[in-house]
Amino acid sequence: MIKRDILSDIRNHISEKEMTFIIGARQVGKTTLMNILSDELKAKGEKVALFNLDFYSDKELFSSQQYFIDKIKSLYGNDKVFLFVDEIQRIPDAAIFLKGIYDKGYNFKFIVSGSGSIELKAKTKESLTGRKLEFIVSPVSFTEFVNYKTKYEFEGNIIAYLSFNSEKTQSLLKEYIAFGGYPRIVTEENPVSKRNLINEIFSSYVEKDIKQLMNVEKEDAFLILVRLLAASAGKLLNHRKLSSETSLSLPTLMNYLFYAEKTYLIDLVKPYSRSHKKEITKAPVVNFNDVGIRNYALGLYGNENAGNDSGFIFQNFIYLFIRDILRNSGYKINYWRTNSGAEVDFVIDKINDLIPIEVKYTSLKSNSISRSLRSFIQKYNPQNAYILNLTANQTVEIENTKVHIIPFYQIIEHLK
Numbered sequence: 001m002i003k004r005d006i007l008s009d010i011r012n013h014i015s016e017k018e019m020t021f022i023i024g025a026r027q028v029g030k031t032t033l034m035n036i037l038s039d040e041l042k043a044k045g046e047k048v049a050l051f052n053l054d055f056y057s058d059k060e061l062f063s064s065q066q067y068f069i070d071k072i073k074s075l076y077g078n079d080k081v082f083l084f085v086d087e088i089q090r091i092p093d094a095a096i097f098l099k100g101i102y103d104k105g106y107n108f109k110f111i112v113s114g115s116g117s118i119e120l121k122a123k124t125k126e127s128l129t130g131r132k133l134e135f136i137v138s139p140v141s142f143t144e145f146v147n148y149k150t151k152y153e154f155e156g157n158i159i160a161y162l163s164f165n166s167e168k169t170q171s172l173l174k175e176y177i178a179f180g181g182y183p184r185i186v187t188e189e190n191p192v193s194k195r196n197l198i199n200e201i202f203s204s205y206v207e208k209d210i211k212q213l214m215n216v217e218k219e220d221a222f223l224i225l226v227r228l229l230a231a232s233a234g235k236l237l238n239h240r241k242l243s244s245e246t247s248l249s250l251p252t253l254m255n256y257l258f259y260a261e262k263t264y265l266i267d268l269v270k271p272y273s274r275s276h277k278k279e280i281t282k283a284p285v286v287n288f289n290d291v292g293i294r295n296y297a298l299g300l301y302g303n304e305n306a307g308n309d310s311g312f313i314f315q316n317f318i319y320l321f322i323r324d325i326l327r328n329s330g331y332k333i334n335y336w337r338t339n340s341g342a343e344v345d346f347v348i349d350k351i352n353d354l355i356p357i358e359v360k361y362t363s364l365k366s367n368s369i370s371r372s373l374r375s376f377i378q379k380y381n382p383q384n385a386y387i388l389n390l391t392a393n394q395t396v397e398i399e400n401t402k403v404h405i406i407p408f409y410q411i412i413e414h415l416k
Contacts, residue, residue: 002140002148002183003155007033009328010135014041014082019102019110019128024137025264025289026209027201029183030113033137034084037111047081053090062091065100078107085112095128102131115209116263136264139181139290141324142317143412146172148186162409166391169409173390177317178302180292191302198296209263221246225256229266229286230297234312234345236283236337237268264289269319272334272347272354285335287319314361315345318388318408322346322357325415342372348415354382357411364392367405377401386411 013020014037022030031052038048049072051058061068072081088094098110140148146162147155149172154161162169179185182201185194211219225246229237243253260266268284288294291313295301300309322333326348336344336356348355356376364387377385377398385401388408396403404414 001032002029002144002186003152004029004033004137005141005144005324006135006137006327007036011037011040013133013135014109014111016133017109018130019098019112019132021132021134022111022113022137023116023134023264025139026115026205027182027184028137028139028264030115030137031086032183034086034111034113038082038084041082047076047079048084049075049081050084051086053085053087059090062097065097069101069104069106072106072108080107080109082109082111085110087114088112089114089116099128099131102128138264138320138324139292140183140186141181142173142176142321142409143324145176145181145186159409159412163407169407170390173317177291177313178295180290180295182290182292185292195301198292198301202293202296205263205265210259221248222256225253226260226265227297229260230288230294232286233288233294234285234315237286238283265293267319267323269333269335269346272336272349287316289320291317291320311359311361315359318357318359319346321408322348322411322415325412336376338375342375344372344376347376354380355384355386355415356380356382357386357388359408360387360389363390364405367394367396367403369396369398369403373403374398377403384414386414 010020010022010033022033024030034050038050041048051061053059053062061071072083075081088098091097094114098112101108102110143158146158150161179191179194180198182198184201185197188194188197206219206223210222225242225248228242228245239250239253242248243250246253248256257266257268261268265288267287267289269287270284271282292301294316295303295313298309319333326333332349334347334349336342336347344356345359346357348357356373358370358373369387373385373387376382381399382401385398385403387403387405388411389405391407392405393407393410394405396405406414
């Protein structure tokens with residue numbers, strides 16, 4: 001089994017009164033996490049009930065709030081019971097259902113999972129603010145992937161392992177970039193089986209999340225949109241161009257992009273700006289939440305050397321890598337572009353400081369700093385800047401900024 005870093009965070013929240021929401025894309029391991037937690041509670045002698053709303057018999061219990069309450073009380077009386085509900089989005093207006101029961105103050109602790117935001121299918125704008133804490137489960141991160149592949153021999157010392165095993169590091173990176181981080185794919189060794197699995201995952205996403213949950217009428221147009229987004233990863237989105245290429249009206253296109261983001265297919269990264277007139281302030285950059293899905297949409301699945309696309313795939317990978325490091329920090333990841341053409345791949349906004357990051361899918365041979373990064377440094381005077389590459393490791397200084405040219409994995413130490 002793959003050890004998931006987020007498990008300890010969720011485990012710590014189980015004792016809290018508010019509802020625990022475990023959300024994320026389909027088949028990223030939410031059910032596995034719920035099973036682990038329920039088994040741990042049972043081992044402690046706690047009363048636990050599990051419901052999977054993919055099954056009609058379980059879904060029937062949620063036909064009304066009173067019916068559900070009466071059923072639970074008939075089984076457990078007034079004792080505290082931990083209620084695990086898998087696939088909560090199967091209930092129309094799930095927020096109203098859960099809020100009504102929660103507000104009555106019963107001795108229930110809800111731990112629920114869903115493949116998308118609970119509000120997506122809601123007919124009303126009922127809010128669960130103050131009643132739940134969300135834990136977003138992503139595909140297996142690169143560090144989780146490496147720990148699994150090395151049988152946890154170097155757990156807690158992974159940077160040292162990657163530093164002293166350069167050839168193996170490049171091999172693991174290529175495998176991860178080629179196939180992505182869905183748990184079933186990570187544990188599967190056969191490349192043909194990996195391709196069959198990614199096809200099943202993607203088809204399931206379209207059929208169950210998009211077609212059924214969101215009532216997307218133009219399924220073919222949505223699939224075209226996904227492929228165009230995959231080809232645009234790491235680039236500015238041109239909404240009007242996408243509208244034309246998909247034959248979708250601009251409002252429908254924006255709606256589909258909203259669905260794609262809220263079902264954890266993509267992240268739309270916003271630009272960083274302090275209202276400078278020369279800075280682009282509107283168009284987002286798209287990154288996929290799994291590089292494997294991105295490759296699959298482009299017909300490049302399992303391709304370790306994607307030609308001209310390799311730099312953008314690596315940039316998408318670095319976005320996910322940084323996002324995982326900053327998971328509980330509250331810091332935002334943006335990008336920076338100006339109308340004059342200057343650009344920095346990522347900017348981490350720490351409120352009192354900025355961290356610009358450039359990404360190079362190569363082993364740098366010199367310490368040359370791009371004009372774009374120099375422009376950002378001159379404008380904002382950050383304490384540190386980073387150029388992430390495959391192997392080069394050195395630090396240079398520009399004005400008052402230290403520019404760290406480092407192997408990508410060393411950013412873990414710098415950001416934490």
